[in-house]
Amino acid sequence: MPDPIITPVLLAGGSGTRLWPLSRKSYPKQFAKLMGEESLFQASARRLSGTGFEAPMVLTGEDFRFIVTEQLAAVEQAPLGLLIEPEGRNTAAPILAAALWLVAHDPGAVMLVAPSDHVIPEAEAFRAAVMAALPRALAGDLVTFGIAPTRPETGYGYLEMAAGADAAGAVPQDLARFVEKPGADRAAEMLAAGTFLWNAGIFLFTADAIITAFRTHAPGLVTDVEAAVEAAQSDLGFTRLAADPWAGLEDISIDYAIMERADNLAVMPYHGAWSDLGGWDAVWQETGPDEAGNVTSVHATAIDCADTLLRSETPGQELVGIGLEDTIVVAMSDAVLVAPKSQAQRVKEAVTALKAKGAPQAVQLPRDYRPWGWYESLIVGGRFQVKRIVVHPGAQLSLQSHHHRSEHWIVVQGTAKVTVDEEVTLLTENQSVYIPLGAVHRMENPGKVDMVLIEVQTGSYLGEDDIIRYEDIYARS
Numbered sequence: 001m002p003d004p005i006i007t008p009v010l011l012a013g014g015s016g017t018r019l020w021p022l023s024r025k026s027y028p029k030q031f032a033k034l035m036g037e038e039s040l041f042q043a044s045a046r047r048l049s050g051t052g053f054e055a056p057m058v059l060t061g062e063d064f065r066f067i068v069t070e071q072l073a074a075v076e077q078a079p080l081g082l083l084i085e086p087e088g089r090n091t092a093a094p095i096l097a098a099a100l101w102l103v104a105h106d107p108g109a110v111m112l113v114a115p116s117d118h119v120i121p122e123a124e125a126f127r128a129a130v131m132a133a134l135p136r137a138l139a140g141d142l143v144t145f146g147i148a149p150t151r152p153e154t155g156y157g158y159l160e161m162a163a164g165a166d167a168a169g170a171v172p173q174d175l176a177r178f179v180e181k182p183g184a185d186r187a188a189e190m191l192a193a194g195t196f197l198w199n200a201g202i203f204l205f206t207a208d209a210i211i212t213a214f215r216t217h218a219p220g221l222v223t224d225v226e227a228a229v230e231a232a233q234s235d236l237g238f239t240r241l242a243a244d245p246w247a248g249l250e251d252i253s254i255d256y257a258i259m260e261r262a263d264n265l266a267v268m269p270y271h272g273a274w275s276d277l278g279g280w281d282a283v284w285q286e287t288g289p290d291e292a293g294n295v296t297s298v299h300a301t302a303i304d305c306a307d308t309l310l311r312s313e314t315p316g317q318e319l320v321g322i323g324l325e326d327t328i329v330v331a332m333s334d335a336v337l338v339a340p341k342s343q344a345q346r347v348k349e350a351v352t353a354l355k356a357k358g359a360p361q362a363v364q365l366p367r368d369y370r371p372w373g374w375y376e377s378l379i380v381g382g383r384f385q386v387k388r389i390v391v392h393p394g395a396q397l398s399l400q401s402h403h404h405r406s407e408h409w410i411v412v413q414g415t416a417k418v419t420v421d422e423e424v425t426l427l428t429e430n431q432s433v434y435i436p437l438g439a440v441h442r443m444e445n446p447g448k449v450d451m452v453l454i455e456v457q458t459g460s461y462l463g464e465d466d467i468i469r470y471e472d473i474y475a476r477s
Contacts, residue, residue, distance in 0.1 A: 008048035025363035030117035086243035092257035146197025152187035157199035172266035281344035396444035398472035405459030414451035
């Protein structure tokens, strides 16, 4: 009998705000390059691949579906399946949906559920831990992964091991209970006890075992999730879960729904490095401060600073810190964060405050990612806007028109195939075209390299909702 294959189930629908301004609702941290040249999502997909692993299954939201496929393609992977959640419902419902989808395709499916925004530098060691946990999962247990704590951390939940369990064990151990995030004194006590592990939120089980657990401990979720999966629609390689049954689902985590109630639990201790990058202080720590305790990006300079993180995310914008201590500074073209490192967990308050004043920086990056590429606004005036637009090879924008604006397009890199009403032309570098108000138009990239153009919009209203789509290969409304 062949060895079982593990299917990674990557959770990629979150819109975390603790790493604002780099992570925003329009482009959350799992897709950002926080720790090198790959995004956290890409690093997760690479880590959970190779011998013994199936192609990844991904759960994400409508806005991120093309980002997921593009980033996977960049690391030469394609998803086994990509489920689109109609709206966020925490982790219990999507994990059950993934299990139901998998068991319909493979009754013996084994699932490794993992957030896609964690840092686990030693990929081979983590894969070895997964394989060590596999026999327990095949026996029908629900295996969670516990991280050996290195400090009295108050930002993580904990796992208390059963009496006689070995926290240094190389195989899964019996688990007594889940413990909520503790206060500082209690965290210190648990660290000293040596019988507690950090809860990594990573799980290994068979699809059949977790479905059985849901039927036993959370039957109220099963009917609607089953309905959402059964009525799901296939769309451009994605599977859209049905919105109506999904809307009524409880917003609850897998921990609360199942793990704190089940009696067939085990924990696999992991002693390698791990972080959920839950704040800029964690980024500072995981990046590796220099002898003075500083972490600087390429476009940042620290002078007489100590224990400080300086990041400039905009090429051409130099960030300089002088005499700073215990400070986080993250600069982008449209927003700058400055805070004591000890106050890093308060970044959510900044996002809330910006939302209250209607600032787009709360949720929207300067660069807006689309299925065909991306664009960014360079200058915005009262009746005009200048954009840089990048269209990937073979991609095209929708056939569209506008009620309130006309446009000039100037190609600065590559070749553009341009449709204006009935006329189709090819434009190369330094050539331009005028799109009158109301004209039906489209741009395509027929070449092999990214096409870049400058768009100058003029008119009484320049909002992105002034688009009438007639045809769209990406099935947007």
